[in-house]
Amino acid sequence: MSNNYHRVRIEAGKKRRVQRMLLGKSARLRPFEWSDAEKYRTWVNDSEIINLVDRVRPVTAVEHRRWYERISEDSQIAIFAVDAMPDEKFVGCIWLYGIDPRHRHAELRILIGNREYWGSGVGTEAIRILIDFAFNKLNLHKVYAYVLASNQRALKTFRKVGFIREGVLKQERYVNGKFVDVVRFGCVRKV
Numbered sequence: 355m356s357n358n359y360h361r362v363r364i365e366a367g368k369k370r371r372v373q374r375m376l377l378g379k380s381a382r383l384r385p386f387e388w389s390d391a392e393k394y395r396t397w398v399n400d401s402e403i404i405n406l407v408d409r410v411r412p413v414t415a416v417e418h419r420r421w422y423e424r425i426s427e428d429s430q431i432a433i434f435a436v437d438a439m440p441d442e443k444f445v446g447c448i449w450l451y452g453i454d455p456r457h458r459h460a461e462l463r464i465l466i467g468n469r470e471y472w473g474s475g476v477g478t479e480a481i482r483i484l485i486d487f488a489f490n491k492l493n494l495h496k497v498y499a500y501v502l503a504s505n506q507r508a509l510k511t512f513r514k515v516g517f518i519r520e521g522v523l524k525q526e527r528y529v530n531g532k533f534v535d536v537v538r539f540g541c542v543r544k545v
């Protein structure tokens with residue numbers, strides 16, 4: 355087992371409980387707790403958001419509890435609550451999914467669920483903070499993301515933080531009765 359593998363596994367596995375807050379000016383990342391989860395479920399079930407996060411139907415309380423237990427156990431997922439600063443208001447979630455210690459990459463997913471904070475800059479800063487954590491704490495080499503081609507706000511956000519558009523997955527998802535394209539973005543660590 356290489357050192358890198360070991361390091362990612364240990365840090366990704368323990369971090370949800372022991373990771374301190376990751377602080378920025380307009381956003382703060384902290385461990386995502388069960389007390390945050392019900393609010394998160396209301397966002398996931400929001401009619402506009404549901405398509406953006408690739409859901410087909412509302413998530414029930416039971417499914418949500420199972421989801422929370424699964425992600426809490428999974429060492430290949432690092433999930434954080436996003437608080438808007440300086441208000442310290444819980445506005446969304448961001449996570450690394452499928453942390454792969456061999457290839458040292460992971461998928462970034464983000465949901466700023468409180469619509470009042472869309473366009474406030476909090477999403478951009480949360481992504482910057484998570485990228486820094488992924489590269490400098492988890493020792494990952496690459497972070498990637500999938501964004502609906504119609505999601506202009508997210509496309510702009512990922513470009514702004516330095517993600518490169520790697521390609522388009524043609525008619526990848528079935529959303530509201532039609533097949534839609536998905537853009538794949540990647541961000542490689544610079545050293």
Ligand SMILES: CC(C)(COP(=O)(O)OP(=O)(O)OC[C@H]1O[C@@H](n2cnc3c(N)ncnc32)[C@H](O)[C@@H]1OP(=O)(O)O)[C@@H](O)C(=O)NCCC(=O)NCCS
Pocket residue numbers: 403406407446462463464465466467471472473474475476477478479499500501502505506507508510511514
């Ligand atoms: C996408 C998301 C993370 C962006 O976070 P945010 O805090 O809203 O975004 P920011 O304010 O940091 O930046 C958004 C940028 O998009 C621009 N923007 C906002 N609405 C836009 C629109 N409808 N069309 C084009 N650009 C838009 C803003 O002007 C801003 O760019 P600027 O700083 O150059 O002015 C957040 O809106 C979100 O979670 N949305 C719902 C879920 C989602 O789409 N997740 C991404 C799937 S991977």
